[in-house]
Amino acid sequence: MTSRSTIMDTNSFREEHAAGLDEATRSLTKRRQNLLGASYRLFYRRPVHLVRGKGAYLWDREGEKYLDVYNNVASIGHCHPAVIEAVQQQMGKLNTHTRYLHETILDYSESILATMPDEINRAMYMCTGSEANDLAMRIAHAWSGGTGIIVTQEAYHGTSALTSGASPALGSGQALAATTRLVSAPDHYRLQGQDAGAWFAAEMQKQIDDMKAHGIKFAGFMADSIFSSDGVFPGEAGFLKPSIDVVHRNGGIFIADEVQPGFARTGESFWGFGRHGLVPDVITTGKPMGNGIPVSGLFARQEVMEAFSNHVPYFNTFGGNPVSMAAASAVLDVIKTEKLQEHTQKVGSQLLAELRTLQDKHDAVGDVRGAGLFIGFELVKDRTTREPDKALALDLIEALRDEHILTSVAGPYGNVLKLRPPLAFQSGDIDWLTGALDRSLTRLGH
Numbered sequence: 001m002t003s004r005s006t007i008m009d010t011n012s013f014r015e016e017h018a019a020g021l022d023e024a025t026r027s028l029t030k031r032r033q034n035l036l037g038a039s040y041r042l043f044y045r046r047p048v049h050l051v052r053g054k055g056a057y058l059w060d061r062e063g064e065k066y067l068d069v070y071n072n073v074a075s076i077g078h079c080h081p082a083v084i085e086a087v088q089q090q091m092g093k094l095n096t097h098t099r100y101l102h103e104t105i106l107d108y109s110e111s112i113l114a115t116m117p118d119e120i121n122r123a124m125y126m127c128t129g130s131e132a133n134d135l136a137m138r139i140a141h142a143w144s145g146g147t148g149i150i151v152t153q154e155a156y157h158g159t160s161a162l163t164s165g166a167s168p169a170l171g172s173g174q175a176l177a178a179t180t181r182l183v184s185a186p187d188h189y190r191l192q193g194q195d196a197g198a199w200f201a202a203e204m205q206k207q208i209d210d211m212k213a214h215g216i217k218f219a220g221f222m223a224d225s226i227f228s229s230d231g232v233f234p235g236e237a238g239f240l241k242p243s244i245d246v247v248h249r250n251g252g253i254f255i256a257d258e259v260q261p262g263f264a265r266t267g268e269s270f271w272g273f274g275r276h277g278l279v280p281d282v283i284t285t286g287k288p289m290g291n292g293i294p295v296s297g298l299f300a301r302q303e304v305m306e307a308f309s310n311h312v313p314y315f316n317t318f319g320g321n322p323v324s325m326a327a328a329s330a331v332l333d334v335i336k337t338e339k340l341q342e343h344t345q346k347v348g349s350q351l352l353a354e355l356r357t358l359q360d361k362h363d364a365v366g367d368v369r370g371a372g373l374f375i376g377f378e379l380v381k382d383r384t385t386r387e388p389d390k391a392l393a394l395d396l397i398e399a400l401r402d403e404h405i406l407t408s409v410a411g412p413y414g415n416v417l418k419l420r421p422p423l424a425f426q427s428g429d430i431d432w433l434t435g436a437l438d439r440s441l442t443r444l445g446h
Contacts, residue, residue, distance in 0.1 A: 053078030055424040075288030077424030090326035125320030129286025130158030146217025185230035201242035225272035231411030232376025253281035267345030267372025295324035348372040364446035388413035399440035
């Protein structure tokens with residue numbers, strides 16, 4: 001029997017939905033299946049055929065306009081002209097690997113490191129977040145002399161052999177490494193008044209102790225600080241510090257996976273970990289860094305990186321190539337010149353407030369939480385028991401698709417709408433989203 005995974009299959013097209021499709025869409029899905037095989041997944045029971053994007057908007061082949069409330073790849077907005085121009089100009093001059101001298105990679109490194117704590121002073125580049133996290137795990141092994149990695153219960157950190165073995169969100173069909181241990185995410189909604197920081201630190205120590213009992217030396221903890229795949233749990237600023245203290249006391253490092261919460265996404269800080277006053281040992285980035293151009297990075301304390309780099313040469317043919325660095329530089333410039341961190345905090349606060357009015361109106365909305373333009377909208381069957389309502393969540397995202405709003409679900413129960421639009425999302429888009437949510441919940445009888 002094919003396994004169901006939380007991030008790949010929860011919101012997906014399946015063969016039984018084909019009969020309800022128009023002929024053109026059905027033909028495309030069949031062609032895709034025949035050419036790409038079974039591993040790939042499409043969103044929605046009625047897949048969307050997109051042909052154009054701009055800012056926070058997308059258009060399908062029929063010319064219908066959609067509001068993108070999910071895509072953090074095009075972090076500063078689809079087809080941003082600054083990125084297009086930077087890529088075109090550099091492509092017309094040179095694109096090659098990093099074994100020749102070139103200023104762009106150095107200029108970008110100085111600029112991106114300036115956004116990080118002073119202790120983070122070394123940079124390396126790859127093409128994907130999976131590669132960045134894979135290298136981060138290798139560095140953790142080299143630094144600690146151990147192999148044990150802790151991640152959260154529904155974490156997603158990549159698709160390489162190392163990272164997929166530490167990505168439970170890929171589902172039961174993907175085996176976890178014997179050296180991986182899982183810690184439950186800090187579900188503040190269900191902790192019901194407990195000290196989340198102390199609770200999470202204790203859970204961390206339990207897993208480290210379990211590793212020791214099984215002869216596994218602890219190497220590190222890898223997490224995105226908003227716990228996006230686990231259901232979006234920003235929590236109170238600073239609550240993560242006690243658990244990171246546990247990591248360091250036990251000889252491990254903290255790898256901050258910033259693919260999701262980084263690049264001004266949370267509004268309160270340029271980096272997700274910044275909300276908690278933390279200095280990670282290693283920081284990884286990916287998708288939002290190049291606004292759709294494949295580029296990723298790893299940034300670290302010098303002494304931590306050198307445990308690996310002083311002994312093992314590293315080369316990634318297209319990691320840090322001039323075109324990718326030009327795209328990344330343009331993204332960084334746009335975030336600064338368009339004041340997107342301030343924009344994200346302001347518009348995110350407005351959106352959060354409006355979504356909470358829906359919580360007051362609809363009993364099925366159990367919790368609304370978030371930081372900046374990263375919000376979890378949780379559906380429950382009963383507010384008292386907080387029993388998750390996965391079926392409603394899946395019906396709701398289909399109803400939103402019909403309202404031309406694109407998003408998806410997250411969390412171990414598949415009942416949390418992950419609202420994560422491009423940072424080009426504007427105050428004027430809030431009514432479109434909240435109105436569609438209100439109408440859809442009402443039509444669904446909730």
